[in-house]
Amino acid sequence: MAGEIIQGANEESHGAARAGDAHAHGLVFTPPIDIYETDEGLVLHADLPGVSVDSLELQVQDNKLTLFGQVEPSVGANAEVLHQEYQVGNFLRSFILSDDVDHGRISAKLNNGVLKVFLPKPPKTEPRRIEVDGD
Amino acid sequence: MPVFRWGQNWDAFHDLEREVDRLLSSVNFTFQGIRLGRQYPAVNLYEQDEEFLLTAELPGIRTEDLELTIAGGILTIKGKRTDPDDVPEERFRRHERFRGNWQRSLSLPERVQEDKLSAQFNNGILKIRLPKAEELRTRQIPVVEGNE
Numbered sequence: 001m002a003g004e005i006i007q008g009a010n011e012e013s014h015g016a017a018r019a020g021d022a023h024a025h026g027l028v029f030t031p032p033i034d035i036y037e038t039d040e041g042l043v044l045h046a047d048l049p050g051v052s053v054d055s056l057e058l059q060v061q062d063n064k065l066t067l068f069g070q071v072e073p074s075v076g077a078n079a080e081v082l083h084q085e086y087q088v089g090n091f092l093r094s095f096i097l098s099d100d101v102d103h104g105r106i107s108a109k110l111n112n113g114v115l116k117v118f119l120p121k122p123p124k125t126e127p128r129r130i131e132v133d134g135d
Numbered sequence: 136m137p138v139f140r141w142g143q144n145w146d147a148f149h150d151l152e153r154e155v156d157r158l159l160s161s162v163n164f165t166f167q168g169i170r171l172g173r174q175y176p177a178v179n180l181y182e183q184d185e186e187f188l189l190t191a192e193l194p195g196i197r198t199e200d201l202e203l204t205i206a207g208g209i210l211t212i213k214g215k216r217t218d219p220d221d222v223p224e225e226r227f228r229r230h231e232r233f234r235g236n237w238q239r240s241l242s243l244p245e246r247v248q249e250d251k252l253s254a255q256f257n258n259g260i261l262k263i264r265l266p267k268a269e270e271l272r273t274r275q276i277p278v279v280e281g282n283e
Contacts (some may be wrong), residue, residue: 046261
């Protein structure tokens with residue numbers, strides 16, 4: 001089934017974000033994502049407002065894709081909060097990739113606080129005819 | 136046998152509560168971008184020295200799709216988010232990110248110099264600088280030595 005190619009499975013960061021727990025490195029949130037399918041593979045978009053190319057870590061280890069974005073506060077430390085609707089924190093989320101993703105060709109772009117990850121399908125292997133020799 | 140059966144009713148209520156908790160815990164409430172039940176976008180307001188700073192998380196908004204107006208102490212920000220472009224709904228496996236038109240009007244806490252407003256947009260964070268009106272600024276009052 002197509003829906004099994006990528007599975008969001010970030011046990012650690014989900015827990016942290018749901019509770020809004022203060023982490024050792026400050027708050028950690030689970031960013032909202034979109035995943036859609038194209039003919040070439042899957043495309044993942046994640047909202048990471050405040051994350052720059054330099055503060056983003058994206059890694060694939062074994063079959064796990066992890067994104068971690070560090071957010072620098074956009075106001076100085078002496079700014080006094082008058083009204084707060086969102087908290088500033090880092091972003092963490094990870095996914096389990098299936099074999100239908102060509103791990104070696106994963107690429108990513110970050111623009112205006114949105115990360116786009118391209119997860120291409122492995123190249124199709126052409127059927128190979130095997131000659132059978134008789135004795 | 137108790138005449139008044141509050142105790143048992145209470146237990147039943149707790150069972151229901153536990154059941155609801157169990158159901159809710161399986162729902163993913165981690166959509167930080169949507170902040171269920173809140174207006175979009177979420178904004179913060181700060182006071183720093185001689186200005187107010189308003190910040191909003193607007194990832195994926197293009198500068199040309201962003202409109203900012205101020206009149207009579209009401210600041211209005213509006214825009215739209217269209218990405219991912221032209222992807223039919225059936226192609227989505229996950230759809231958690233906000234999409235569409237949005238608008239928010241915010242009344243500013245005090246008088247600001249509306250003509251001196253400036254805004255920056257960086258990495259999906261909008262930051263609006265609202266310099267305080269002259270009458271709100273802290274003024275140094277020179278004290279002179281009196282000779283009377």
